[in-house]
Amino acid sequence: MSAKDEKPTPHHNYHPLKLLGIFLIWTISLYIALVIIKNYDTDLPPESTEFARPPLIKNDNICKSPECITLAHQLHNWQDISVDPCQDFYRAACGKYNEQNTVQGTRLSKATKIILNLVTEHLEKNLPTTSKSEQTMQTFYRKCQEHKKLNREKQRYQEIFQTINKIGPWPMADKNWDESSFDLNDMMSNMASLGKTNFGFFSIEPTEDFTVKISQYAFIEDVTRIGKTSSNELVETIIKNILIFNNVTIDNGIFEETDKNLTKLIQAVHKVKCLDITSGYESLNFKRVRLHSGKTIGLAELRKRVPSVNFERIIKSLINPTKREEIWSKIAGKVIAEEQEPLFSNAKNFETILRTTPKRTLADLIIYSFIISEVDKFVNEVGKTCAEMTLSAFPLASLRIIVRNHFDKANLEIASKMVEDVRQSFIEMIEESHWLNEETKRNAIQKAKIMRKVVGYPKEFEIPGALDSFFETFVTSPDDSFFKLMRSVERFKTERSIDFVASSLQMLSKQDYFEANASYNLLRNLLILNIPIINDPFFDSTYPDYAKIASIGEILGHEIGHGFDTDGRMFDENGKNKNWWTPEDSAEYDKRAQCLIDQYSNFNDPDFGKNLNGSKTIDEVVADVIGINTSWRTYKKLNLVNEPKIIGFEDYDTDKLFFRLAALNWCKPRSTHSLSEQLTKRHPTSSFRVNGIFSNTKSFAEAYNCPVGSPMNPVKKCELF
Structure with a gap:
């Protein structure tokens, strides 16, 4: 018998009743499934039909790129289909955001964190490179990791003390x-040679408007009330540790004596300014005043008013020694000082203070200013990863990594054209304004036309080695401690800032460029669009045009709008403080801005109720209003016939989809901070940035057919232009 013959034959015994039972069970299961599906559709409230999930249909004209799929995911999964869009559009578009995200803040915040993760990954790989900038980043990153693993507290305090001795004799540490x-x-020049820009009485700051600005320094309690508040306990502890770890004997009354002397100095400063000092120093926060709030003077006039301070020598000490005279010749005419009481007034108050203050007190003040900057380093290091510290130290080099490895350069040209489209929409809005005077219209249009732009990064960065050339002067040794390396970085960053003012470097080296954001500089009439915001998920070359405009077009319009907010409108096309409005137009503008102030103050926010301050946020609210209106105008010019659809929204009205896409930027979890903290913020709440702003837009009410008098279509709307 073969093996096949030995295999038993299966015995089938299917009784008719068994077959009938199986059929009935299968039929009942199918019926239950159909009922559940039907009920799922019919249980939705009638008012939510606009936000029901559209069925998927076959369509060849659908954007199926990974970036479009991500966008579709956000549109579908963040919405709350139980909410009527005309009642609360923010909840309708963003109500389920918490169920899909773990990151606090908006998707802009999330994108910024992703950029940091990408830089971290690149540094961890430690790939061989011929790039001087990347080599420097890798060195800093490795030194930081070593520093995090080892406790070198004593070494740090010893190096701080060595640096203090380079600045000059310190009375507190020298009995003789x-x-x-x-x-x-x-002493001030020695401080500058370290890259320090704060000198106790004043600071020297290279700015984005290509000036070196000398400002009155903020005399804060950290300098004048050592040990009297909890924040200053750290200052006193660090000073004691500096002295202890360097075997310097501390006299019992040294802190009290120094504090008393500095108090007298601050009293002298405030006496000149005629301020009430009886209420205690906690109320005195001698802050820098914004540049456009007062007049400025040049270096020649500053020399006359304060002959005791050699500002030229101090500023030259901030410049790289290898090209000091070359750079100085380019920036000498760009040095300005704020003409304010008491330091730089025509009454020579600052000069009088310098001549009458004991030299010991002046020396202590300068050293204390240095120590406070070191305290800031201690505080900033707490909780920061080495990647965060590396990115902060070398922002432009980090940006280069992102551009080279994680960015679609096709986005640059598309975004640049979009700036022009939104700009034109703004101009048309001004032209059609029914209340602006013709003269005011001409001035506004002129300012909008001349407004410059930087999209992503300057074209000069495309040249191989363009950034690396600036790192040639950054020289370190393998034996350098992390503390010494940080000091070299501080010096390097200051030198790069001076290079920017001298127009040798095309971007100011700052970490702000890593935020998923855009910005407007009113002193330069300049719009800057950062790389992270012209990247997925906000923007991609594969997106339909309406999605690009709804997402970042509103942000572009917002930044253009800052040129015409309550502050920006007081500057002309060249960034000069000038009132180019007729008195009638100015009065009407203020009236319309007040409407927005009142609207925000009376807005019933889901987290804070009707407790918000519209006066604090008015500039951002004005920019939001301009942003949504200009982006909508730009969108309405599109030919949508051949525009690809978004998955799941093939039959969805595109006008409605525009507002859905625009709302995504402000989706975020519920706010967990206090009302008092919110009242310090210049941006309105996310709920208002959707509900408040969109409710002023007739086009939104028309798109969603919202009844007049509903929350998203109020009878009274606040309109600007």
């Missing part, structure tokens, strides 16, 4: 301190 050894300009 002799005022004949004190030279104010020596």
Whole structure:
């Protein structure tokens, strides 16, 4: 018998009743499934039909790129289909955001964190490279990791003390301190050579408007009330540790004596300014005033008013020694000072204070200013990863990594054209305004036309080695400690800022460019669009045009709008403080802005109720209003016939989809901070940025057919232009 013959034959015994039972069970199961599906559709409230999930249909004209699929995911999964869009559009579009995300903040915040993760990944790989900028980043990153693993507290305090000795004799640390050894300009120049820009009385700041601005420094309690508040306990502890770890004996009354001397100095400053100092120093926050709030003077006039300070020598100490005279020749005419009481007024108050203050007190003030900057380093290091510190130290080099490895350069040209489209829409809005005077219209249009732009990064960065050339002067040794390396970085960043003012570097080296954001500089009449915001998920070359405009077109219009908010409108096309409005137009503008102020103050926010302050946020609200209106105008010019659809929204009205896409930027979890903290913020709440702003837009009410008097279509709307 073969093996096949030995295999048993299966025995089938299917009784008719068994077959009938199986059939009935299968039929009942199918019926239950159909009922569930039907009920799922019919249980939705009638008012939510606009937000019901559209069925998928076959259509060849659908954007199926990974970026479009991500966008479709956000549109579908963040919406709350139980909410009527005419009642609460923010909840309708963003109500389920919490169920899909773990990151606090909006998707803009999430994108910024992703950029950091990408830089971290690149640094962890430690790939061989010939790029000087990347080599420098890798060195800094490795040194930071070593620093995090080892406790080198003593070494740090010893190096701080060594640096202090380079600045000049410190009375607190030297019992035999002799005022004949004190030279104010020596100490300040030595501070500048370290890359420091704060000198106790004043700061020297290279700015984005291509000036070197000398400002009155913020005399805060950290300088004048050592040990009197909890924040200053850290200052006192660090000073004691500096002295202890360097075997310097501390006299019992040294802190009290120094504090008393500095208090007298601050009293002298405030006496000149005629301020009430009886209420205690906690109320005195001698802050820098914004540049456009006062007049400025040049370096020649500053020399006359404060002859005791050699500002030229101090500024030159901030410049790289290898090209000091070359750079100075380019920036000498760009040095300005704020003409304000008491330091730089025509009454020579600052000069009088310098001549009458004991030299010991002046020396202590300068050293304290240095120590406070070191305290800031201690605080900033807490909780920061080495990647975060590396990105902060070398923002432009980090940006280069993102551009080279994680960015579709096709987005640059598309976004640049979109700036022009939105700009034109703004101009048309001004032209059609029924209340603006013709003269005011001409000035506004002129400012909009001349407004410059930087989309992503300057074209000069495309040249191989363009950035690396600036790192040639950054010289380190493998034996350098992390503390010494950080000091070199501080010096390097200051030098790069001076290079920017001298127009040798095309972008100011700052971490802001890594935010998924855009910005407007009113002093330069300049719009800047950062790389992360012209990238997925906000923007991609594969997106339908309406999706691009709804997403970042509103943001572009917002930044253009800052040129015409309550502050920006007081500057002309060249960034000069000038009132180019007729009195009648100015009065009407203020009336319309007040409507927005009142609207925000009376807005019933889901997190804070009717407790918000419209005066604090008015500039951002004005920019939002301009942003949604200009982007809508730009969108309405599109030919939508051949535009690809978004998966799941093939039959969805595109006008409605425009507002859905625009709302995505402000989706975020519920706010967990206090009302008092919210009242300090210049941006309105996310709920208002959707519900408040969109409710002022007739086009939104028309798109969703919202009844007049409904929350999203109020009878009274606040319109600007």
